[in-house]
């Protein structure tokens with residue numbers, strides 16, 4: 001088996017939503033060499049070879065795989081966390097077994113859209129960032145013409161998890 005096991009190392013409730021959790025888990029071995037194959041196989045993956053890391057979605061859950069660990073946002077509960085771990089372990093091992101039939105992709109295939117980023121912003125159009133709307137701010141963030149720190153409301157406890165997701169996307173795009 002390519003990836004033997006995954007162990008949860010950290011788990012905490014989402015601040016904005018008590019019904020969801022975020023967690024981190026360690027891999028028993030380095031899995032970075034499988035990332036180009038996952039990127040070739042999963043059409044909506046976001047791959048950054050410099051980190052290296054790859055972000056994938058499982059419905060509303062956001063899962064970022066690094067070479068030796070994974071970070072998950074918006075899991076439902078501890079049971080869901082274990083199901084996600086089984087899913088990732090299975091995905092990685094299947095991809096490894098099928099890698100002769102998969103064309104690896106070494107570049108980032110897709111970036112989040114402005115609407116996807118907008119959905120994690122406060123959406124109150126307060127203009128504190130200097131933009132007329134949150135959507136305009138999201139659009140400029142994606143092209144590196146705005147700084148996430150300019151969105152002051154996003155740094156309140158209420159939006160802490162949303163900030164984590166946006167920072168993850170910016171990290172994947174090489175803006176952090």
Ligand code: SF4
Pocket residue numbers: 121122123124125126127128129130131132133134135137138150151152153154
């Ligand atoms: S500061 Fe944040 S909440 Fe206010 S308009 Fe800009 S992006 Fe929207």
